[in-house]
Amino acid sequence: MGFGTGRLRSTRIRLRAAAAAALAVSVLASAGCGSESSGAEDKTADLTKLDTGNYATKPTDPTTPDPAARARVIEALRLGNIMPLASEIDPELTTNTDVPHVFLKKNSFSGYLNVDHFDEDTPGFLSGFATAAQSPAEAGRRSLDDAIMIFDSDTAATNAAAALARTGFDLKDEERAEVVPVQSNTYPGAQMLWNPKKQNLASWYPTGRFVIVTLIHNSENSYLQSYWNVPPEPAPIALADKAIEVTADRLKTFQATAPDKLAGLPLDPDGILRLTLARPDGDRTANAFNGTLDRHGALHKRDDPAKSRALFEQTGVDLVGFGAGELIRTRDTAAAQTYFDTAFVDKFQHRIDSPPGLPNARCVKYHGPRKSEFPFNCYVTFGRYVAAVWSQQLQDVYQRVSAQYAILANDK
Structure with a gap:
């Protein structure tokens, strides 16, 4: 989602199965109250005239019906x-693609990898976080998916990396002979x-309790090869090595929580979650999940992270809460x-x-070429906060x- 506007992304959701997404989305429900003041109320809004439907209208402390799953989601968001x-x-x-996300169960890289044996391949798997981006078409379109999986032990991570590699790509039997193992230049x-x-x-690179999973796809080269018989390019091992290097270096700053x-x-x-509109039960709105990301983590959810980073720094954004919006x-x-x-x-x-009753909100309807865009979006400020919500219905x-x-x- 670029700059908080809602979008129904491609159905080729990376590293996510429907069950995992539903669990990650539903795990954080809400009830209770809290403390932090939101700032001076905007006097142009008349709370008595607001139509809030069945949504909550007061700050609520988050709770969860499944503490074990909730904990795995939080650990992945920390990643x-x-x-x-x-x-x-x-x-x-430069362009982030699809929805970066937490995953807890069987997943796939956009249909590229075989996940039929995921559970058997990954005993001890706790949770993971994935992100993805692509180059502009004029630069020769290629994409990179990068993910980190956390396991309950170093041994489990090492074994899983080998097992996932054996399972490999999601291909027809006659296509498997074309796949070859290659060797990293560095790892x-x-x-x-x-x-x-x-x-x-x-x-798949195991390091401690983690497995760094990387997928690189060069769609331009694939197209040239398929339609013009251009000889295949050599494996992009250098980019894979770079992904491992940068990701492993970031992991040095991460203190994994002991499983117990x-x-x-x-x-x-x-x-911030107590102030964030919670998703109603059963809501499957795309681009939404329940949780918190910091200034850097939230950049994974922006189409243009460079532009968003500059705005985040200019306005001092430090946290983004995600629920029924942002x-x-x-x-x-x-x-703000x-x-x-x-x-x-x-x-x-x-x-x-x-x-009605909220004239300071900015609401828009989308008219453009992106078929996956949500038709309705609304934005509003209060104190130091900015909220963005989206829906299929006005x-x-x-x-x-x-x-x-x-x-x-x-929030008094």
């Missing part, structure tokens, strides 16, 4: 906060497979207004009426932004 952006591995990979422990016909390289201590991880240590915490009220005035600019978004997006505003206004 997201230290995980490199693809552009930090290769500066030409002898990395398990690498190369499919020259499809121009895919997959790598996971349940003790605080659900909302920074107090709640961005900036430096102060003035910074700057973010509000800068971030949500798109020539394909056309202003529509604000919801009434629902109105209710979401009104309820999110009410939560902030009711």
Whole structure:
């Protein structure tokens, strides 16, 4: 999602099966109350006139029906906060693609990898975080998926890397003969497979309790080879090695939680989830999940991370809460207004009426070429916070932004 606008991404969701996504999405429910003040109320809003539907209107302390799964989600989000952006591995990979996400169960790399034996291949797997990006078409379109998986022991991670490599790509039997193992130039422990016909390289590198999973795809070379009989390019081992290097270096700053201590991880240590509109039960809105990412982690969820990084730094964004939308915490009220005035600019978004009682909300309807875009988006500020919500239905997006505003206004 670029700058907080909602988008239904491609169904080729990376490193995610539907069950895992549903679990990661539903694991954090809410109830209770909290403390941090949101700032001075905007007097132009009339709370008594807000239509909030069945959404909560007061701050609520997050709880969960499944503490074990919740803890695994939180640990994976912690990984997201230290995980490199693809552009930090290769500066030409400037556009983030698909939805970076937590995964807890059977997953696949956009259908490239065989996950039929995932559970058998990964005993001791706890959770993971994945991100992906691609280069612009004029630079020769290629993509990089990068993920970190956490296991309960070093041995489990090492065994899983070897097992996942043996299972390999998701291919027909007659295509498997084309896949060849290749050797890293730098990391002898990395398990690498190369499919020259499809121009895919997959790598599994165990390091401590982690497995760094990398998938590189060169769609331009694949196209040239398929349609023009251009000889296949050599395996992009150097890029895979670079991904391992940068990701492993970031892992040095990460203190993994002992498996028996996971349940003790605080659900909302920074107090932003209690102010974030929670997703209703059964909600499957794309691009949304329940959890918190810091300034760096939230960049994984921006189409243009370089532009977003500059805005984050300018306005002092330190945390983003995710639920039935996004709640961005900036430096102060003035910074929130700057973010509000800068971030949500798109020539394909056309202003529509604000919801009743909330004239300071900015609502838009999308008219443009992206078929996956949510038709309705609304944004609003309160104190140091900026909220963004999206929906397929106008009434629902109105209710979401009104309820999110009410939560902030009711944080006394």
